[in-house]
Amino acid sequence: MNIRESLIAIIVLSICVIWALADGAAAQQGIGSALRLMTPLLLACLAGLYSGVFDIGLEGKMLMAAFTAASVAYLTGSAWLGLAAGIAGSLSLSLIHGLASITFMGNQLISGVAINFLASGLTVLIGQNAFGLGGRTPSLTGAGRFQPITLPFADALRDVPVLGPIYSGLISGQTILVYVAFAMVPITWWVLFRTRFGLRLRAVGENPASVDTAGVSVTRLRYTAVAICGILCGIAGAYLATGLSAGFVKEMTAGRGFIALAALIFAKWRPWQALFATFLFGLLEAIANLYPNLDLGIVVVPSMFMNALPYILTVVILAGFVGRAIPPRAGGEPYVKER
Amino acid sequence: MDKMPKWADVILTPLISLILAMGFSALVILAIGESPWEALKTMVQGALGSSYGWGFTLYYATNFIFTGLAVMVAYHASLFNIGGEGQAAMGGLGVALVLLYLPLPHWGLALPAAMIGAAVFGAAWAFIPAILQAKRGSHIVITTIMFNFIAAATLNYVLVNLLRPVGSMDPATARFPASTNLPSLTDMAAAIGITWGRNTPANITFLVAVLACFLIWVLIWRTRLGYQIRALGRSEPGAVYAGISPVRITVIAMLISGGLAGLMAINNVMGEAERLVLNAVEGAGFIGIAVALMGRNHPLGILLAALLFGFLYQGGGELALWTSIPRELIVVIQALVILFTGALDNMVRMPLERLFLTMKRTSRGAVK
Numbered sequence: 044m045n046i047r048e049s050l051i052a053i054i055v056l057s058i059c060v061i062w063a064l065a066d067g068a069a070a071q072q073g074i075g076s077a078l079r080l081m082t083p084l085l086l087a088c089l090a091g092l093y094s095g096v097f098d099i100g101l102e103g104k105m106l107m108a109a110f111t112a113a114s115v116a117y118l119t120g121s122a123w124l125g126l127a128a129g130i131a132g133s134l135s136l137s138l139i140h141g142l143a144s145i146t147f148m149g150n151q152l153i154s155g156v157a158i159n160f161l162a163s164g165l166t167v168l169i170g171q172n173a174f175g176l177g178g179r180t181p182s183l184t185g186a187g188r189f190q191p192i193t194l195p196f197a198d199a200l201r202d203v204p205v206l207g208p209i210y211s212g213l214i215s216g217q218t219i220l221v222y223v224a225f226a227m228v229p230i231t232w233w234v235l236f237r238t239r240f241g242l243r244l245r246a247v248g249e250n251p252a253s254v255d256t257a258g259v260s261v262t263r264l265r266y267t268a269v270a271i272c273g274i275l276c277g278i279a280g281a282y283l284a285t286g287l288s289a290g291f292v293k294e295m296t297a298g299r300g301f302i303a304l305a306a307l308i309f310a311k312w313r314p315w316q317a318l319f320a321t322f323l324f325g326l327l328e329a330i331a332n333l334y335p336n337l338d339l340g341i342v343v344v345p346s347m348f349m350n351a352l353p354y355i356l357t358v359v360i361l362a363g364f365v366g367r368a369i370p371p372r373a374g375g376e377p378y379v380k381e382r
Numbered sequence: 383m384d385k386m387p388k389w390a391d392v393i394l395t396p397l398i399s400l401i402l403a404m405g406f407s408a409l410v411i412l413a414i415g416e417s418p419w420e421a422l423k424t425m426v427q428g429a430l431g432s433s434y435g436w437g438f439t440l441y442y443a444t445n446f447i448f449t450g451l452a453v454m455v456a457y458h459a460s461l462f463n464i465g466g467e468g469q470a471a472m473g474g475l476g477v478a479l480v481l482l483y484l485p486l487p488h489w490g491l492a493l494p495a496a497m498i499g500a501a502v503f504g505a506a507w508a509f510i511p512a513i514l515q516a517k518r519g520s521h522i523v524i525t526t527i528m529f530n531f532i533a534a535a536t537l538n539y540v541l542v543n544l545l546r547p548v549g550s551m552d553p554a555t556a557r558f559p560a561s562t563n564l565p566s567l568t569d570m571a572a573a574i575g576i577t578w579g580r581n582t583p584a585n586i587t588f589l590v591a592v593l594a595c596f597l598i599w600v601l602i603w604r605t606r607l608g609y610q611i612r613a614l615g616r617s618e619p620g621a622v623y624a625g626i627s628p629v630r631i632t633v634i635a636m637l638i639s640g641g642l643a644g645l646m647a648i649n650n651v652m653g654e655a656e657r658l659v660l661n662a663v664e665g666a667g668f669i670g671i672a673v674a675l676m677g678r679n680h681p682l683g684i685l686l687a688a689l690l691f692g693f694l695y696q697g698g699g700e701l702a703l704w705t706s707i708p709r710e711l712i713v714v715i716q717a718l719v720i721l722f723t724g725a726l727d728n729m730v731r732m733p734l735e736r737l738f739l740t741m742k743r744t745s746r747g748a749v750k
Contacts, residue, residue, distance in 0.1 A: 153462075160717030163717075
């Protein structure tokens, strides 16, 4: 951790502490909401971490996954089958992306734009055709949604000061996908920085020729990365439709794919920092939801500013004023093998 | 480079890509249990079958010409301006401020004033991403995406808190003064005694857009600046060696690009709505990407591609009206066009190149 990161950590923590001191119940509600809102961001952010430089298609893959997950969960009444369908839906778009950007060496940015439109159009088209609700899926109930899990001792510890509200109110009582998302952070770190696969993956992002010279297939590695990205986006989308809300609504990702992308840049392509960045952005969204006009005494902050803040922060980071974010060097380019 | 004759590169590949995109769209329509043939007939009838349909088709096409040209100018400097949406939205703000706060007695005066407002605001919104790309190397695709969202939030704030008339619940500005309303193509046709396209939003901006196509062609292929833009786009070291400043050209190209995207507001804000509403751009900034790709980054191609997308937009609206196929079908078609003409370009190009190469060889063999 350098100075910049510690500084941001202190700011975020002090926001939470001041909020908790000022209004404990609201802070608990807000931070809990932030944890739930950051889950899809975190999953999509880690997905982007695997896939390469700038995966614009995160948004589309999440949207498609949200739709297929909600549809299948409604038809079968099982959130788990919905999750599987979400992953399948997202993977199918990943395959198109891989075909375009790896096999046919197309521009991955353009391919990402196409994938976003494809998801945005197909979900409504199929949804309207199947359910006739103007692109929505019917509301999910019971086993069709992921339900909150109460962790052991949560009830017993409820009245303990400080620890009680944090453990029983925040950590316990989330859906399983929230825990999956958090578990993905150390797993991603371990895979990327402690396994042979991770080393090769990072190498293929920096210098594909060296990987090729070592006798490892660049194409296969890149397809694997794109597939992992698809799976994580699938979980993110499924969580949106079957955990956070109860069903699919037209355009329900609402720019989350791009906030995840922003978080990835903010985190400088590192898993632990991604956890941090997405919590910050989740917190901003939660505050904007709870207080449409936040009165800080001196100034009134409108919710639009809170909503725009992740993007503004990302531009500042990209501008390199607060520590430069350096993407993998060769991640955006197709690899042409020498003959 | 010359694996293929020029006509194959310019006409054949986009045509095959388009046919592929349309073929897949037909499959999608089949999959939801409708007839592609009937859908096409409804679209052609609704968009091109009457002067009413044409009026809307030309109106949409006008938007897409501006955003398509915006993507094109940036592309020639090898910059991918994905921020047309935000730049066009800010252009709308420029138009609204000019028309609401400047006393302009006649549209002939209001049009150039609003054009300046639109272009300045659009260009200003492209300026920060441009200077960050040029000076700090911040990836322009990401900054322009972020600026789309920042533009949406800014406009939301301005409309709700600043420009909304007292007592109105609608997040929109007051109506512009009637003296600044642009003549519609219907009025202009009536002036020379033709009844054409009643109650359609197509207006004089269409002619401005066609003029813009010509001017951009002149700019890119017939001026020193255009040469510098293209040189930078081809090879940055080459451009530097020729004494061209990459920072200067990057910024200028993005300013022109943003200005063009902003100019779209003349059509939708000044010409059609006659006030500024939330989300006035309605995705036209993104369609500009498809239009520029389809039009092979040439103004003539962009004009034709914009007409095609205008047809798709109006036809798609008619489809939603008369059949059970929702409007979103056009989003799918748009995605497939971007996919096949943009990202999967090589899928069409590689086999074609091989085909022409073998044809060349066999014909040469026959001569000997």
